[in-house]
Amino acid sequence: MPGISPDIISHRLSVNPAVRPVRQKRRAYDPERYEAMKAEVDRLSSIRFIREVDYPTWLANVVMVRKPRKGWRMCVDYTNLNRACPKDSFPLPRIDQLVDATAGHALLSFMDAYSGYNQIFMHPEDQAHTSFITDRGLYCYKVMPFGLKNAGATYQRLVNHLFAPLIGSTMEVYVDDMLVKSRTADQHIPNLSAMFTILKQYKMRLNPTKCAFGVASGKFLGFMISQRGIEANPEKIQAILDMTIPKTVKDIQSLTGRVAALTRFISKATDRCAPFFKALKGTKRNITWTAECETAFSELKEYMGRAPLLSTPEHGDILVIYLSVSASAVSSVLIRLKDNAEHPVHYVSKAMQDAEVRYPDVEKLAFALVVSARRLRPYFQAHTIHVLTNQPLRQVLQKPETSGRLVKWAIELGEFDIHYKPRPAMRGQAVADFLSEFTEPQAPAATQLITEPNPSLSQDQTPTKNTLDLTQPLWTLFVDGSSNAQGCGAGIVLVSPDKVALEYALRFKFQASNNEAEYEALLAGLRLAKEMDARQIQIFSDSQLVVHQVNQDFTAKDASMTAYLQHARHLLATFHAHSIRQVPRSENSHADALARLASALEQGTGRHIHIEFLAQPSTQAPLICTIDHSPTWMDPILQFLQNQTLPADPAEARRVRHRSAQEGHYVLREIHEGICGNHSGARSLAHKAIRQGYFWPSLHTDAQTFTQKCDKCQRFANIPQLPAEPLTAMVSPWPFAQWGLDLIGPMPEGKGQVKYAVVAVDYFTKWAEAEALATITAARIESFVWQNIPILSPMARSKP
Template identity: 50%
Template sequence: MPGTDPNFMNHRLSMAEGARPGEEKRRAIQGETSKLLKVRFIREVRYPEWLANVVMVRKANGKWRMCTDYTDLNKVCPKDPYPLPNIDRLVDSVSGFEFLSFMDVYSSYNKKKMHPDDEEKTACITDGGAFCYKVMSFGLKNVGATYQRLMDKIFKYVIGRDIEVYVDDMVAKSKGGESHCEALGRVFEVLRRHQLRLNPEKCSFGVQVGRFLGFMLTERGIEANPDKCRAVISMRSPQNVKEVQQLMGRVTALSRFISKASKIATPVLNTLKKERNFAWTLECEEAFLRMKAMLATPPILVRPEPDQPLYLYMSVTKTVISSVLIQEKEKKQCPVYFISKTLQGPEKRYQKIERGALALVVAFRRLRPYFQSFSIIVCTDLPIQQVLRKPDLAGRMVAWSVQLSEFDISFERRGQIRVQALADFITELTTEHEQLEGDWYLSVDGSSNQTGSGAKVILKGPNGILIEQSLHFDFKASNNQAEYEALLAGMKLALEIKAKKLTVKSDSKLVTGQVNGEYQAKDPKLAKY
């Protein structure tokens, strides 16, 4: 074989004396394989058409879980459209109860059989040979949807009343001890009927606090998972892009509890745009410390009570839109959900009124279950309602107006926030909207030619509000008539927006003179204006 003379130079492995290959994973695979064979979850197979590798994943309790990398098989399997429950709705539905019981089915996925024709497609290779699963295996595409379908079917008559289920996570709930025992009795009867066993190591019964889907559930409401908060608080300042991504992933998981998360994190997110020249600035450090401070004492969110409206407060800046959903309980304003979004691409060029409408659209898309189940009162000083009622003002408003029309949404002027947890959110909101009572300016321009007539109306308001409207008249009109029509349309728009002080600009001396009382129109067609 060609190459340099090994006597001249060769490569030698520098190993610690006495080092031996790791046997822990190999022993774990052998032990898991033996256990699965014993309970007849797997069987040996020869000449399989599909073959995958085994991956060992350490559990939270330190034990090993044997998983299979079904990447190739999953690529050719279409997605099962069966919907998983909405996590926010589930969390809301089990919060605020005095007694909770958290349950986990033993070997949950392995309780459902594989179709005989598909068993050999699940084959995996180990040191002891090739084996395929006779039961549903971790790692297969759509197993979550299949298991959720099973749980929805067997718990059909107790879901919502006694229990909530998300795949293999189950929580029984009740307001009192006696009713809780009755609820558990009904749940156990279903489990017994379908031969499902609970894993005692992962169950807790009759408790008042517990973790569910990444949240802490208590009788007080919904609280941030303290482990997730500590994971952010204990982090050092990121030294590279990978650590920034890790930080933002952890913060995103807690964003429901962080007021204006995107706004606070903007300096940190900007570092991701400069991967080659990473720089952790003083502004980044201040944002990082602010996030830590907020997670040190996160707010307690509440489950909204039915038949009571929800109030949506919005904060709109040039780069970020944020919202908070609250409900009043016993004259106290309680936060339900915080959301925030960094504007991207063309969104940054939206006019102020459009960004306000976008904030409402983003809120309903993120919080659709709340919009579907509750009356929503939008508290804002922006004239969003008037603009959405005239979707011809801007093309994109048409789609937004249609999407919002299915919900029970009303608008009112922003009032005073009386909750300390929301004070930081409202501080910026106040500075953004406090000058909306200022002057409004209307520019009109009408024109006419042989093909027709039309006009353009531009209404400018305080704090950067800009509304444009194009008009086309289905009747013949002179230039002055078109100018008058534009003026009337603009003044009507100003009334709908509730502008109190309006200055009008027109390039027609006849129109401005007649309005100011300087001229008197002799033409009957103009006199009517």
């Protein structure tokens, strides 16, 4: 086979010379593999793909892999060689863009090169690096073999160069997968002719068994392409439909991996797989397959049995996007409008992590739009996008004063042409899952209450669930907290079994976060229900954090949240039965309005609502004044101040005999300049006062201040770091009038056995003269002076 001319391209390895070459030891194989290896080596030698090599620096082993149908495939283990080669950053085309550019054409032709990699020659200097060992000898590749690092990038570089005039218009190429497309049947023959002309010019060969010409549909890069649009690969769909119920962690990982390969076709894929992800949590090898997992598995199979057909947008089309937010994920679908019908283009789904789950609802919707823009960036750049939403998404993103992340998102979305439109009536089955923008989790039935028949039940134990006894009175509590710049408050609505609603607004006289305000509302409501002698109570709150922490779905990590949670569980333990669940804010509007009223400024509201005030957080322990008259640590001090009586214990007496700052000044003066004073320093003065039994909190500071203001110390004390006599500068009257002479050494011995040096420096100009010496003698020094400063030296002027 001729192959591509090396003048056009050849594969270079660029092996890092700093990496030590590796010669692998020969592995042993069974006779069947040896026979297959011998036949493959003979075939490659006959077509001149390999040659024998002597003394290779790199040597790899052969790996025989069984083919799916029959026979063996010979591969070479280039693991060590690949580690020594740098990564080639030549870009590969995006598969999604190639598939979109191919769908919608009338006729397609699929081509595959015959041993595509082997049609590119190795660079002569790198051929020996591809050496491999067999039982018959050592061989190396003359052409680019499979398994080499950067081989795909080299092949993509070749096809981009060969088919540059055709790529994007009549042809698409991804490494060795080539496709010719035509909008009409009449154009297909000329398009194929142009492609074959290039193949003939560069002597590239095709594999006729893997080519299909002039077909209406076919498989390209794992997708089924036709004029109708893009369909999922039937083999991948069948792989999901044929799966049995997973029994191990590996089985669930296999299921989620197969779903990930088809996520473009699956509406709300993250929500559909949420039970599987929940089953994977933990370290158990075997999983617990719940009824929720079984339902999700059946629904997934049913959905994949009718996987949607995706459309491809054309130039100038306006695309529409629907957003949806669930309890744990954000999803979207990109829609193309054609013939007054909605055709899906791409489904996007992402699980929310950590803080993302606690975003406000509108911010979650904005987050869904940002995720869609990142995943579908080519569509957002090429088309005008209409976001269909009934939420004030545009106002939130255009005025993002309340959140720093909204500013970042608004800047990120600013490069796209995005318009916000109200949602019309849904017209297509493809967007049936996006009927509601916010999908709340299913709440438990109202008749399921958490009961704690044992009042001494530990707070750390998980309560049990029993059926509500409807013969007993049931109270209903709605709570909501509010925290803003104006203040903090809580709203409570307690409904009796007789349907009498009690409104209760509570304003805080302390600062609280929004979560703390939600907990305060719950605690206040429970206290109110307890005063009303409620035995069974069902609680509704729009705070996801409070509800899930009380139900032990979330863990309270913050110290404040832990204290509130313990207090809430303590109050809940006083009821015979209780339940708490999260409801949308729209269903908790009564308590929400009361909370906003309580947290607002104290102004006239036009409504007679009694507002009470909470002075301190519910978790703060009350202060208790003791009435115990037992002896305390203050008694000896009081006795000394009142009666000048010291304790009998000398150590205790020394601690009691503390002085005030005014009395301490007298003590310092007596110790510093009294009869026995010696005007000691501040540190010594403070230590002497302590040794005499005196102490007050500012003793050291007062001692330092006193010594700094002492007149005699300032006049006659020694000044630190002052020289013993005044410094005088050495003055030279004119250049070269006065020289300094010095000897240096011994130093490392140099040429001529010199290891000393004599240096002369002029004091006025700093001019330096130096000479190396082997020995230090008077004659050598005199010679240096006469040779280097013979005229300006004082000795030179005094010589007769």
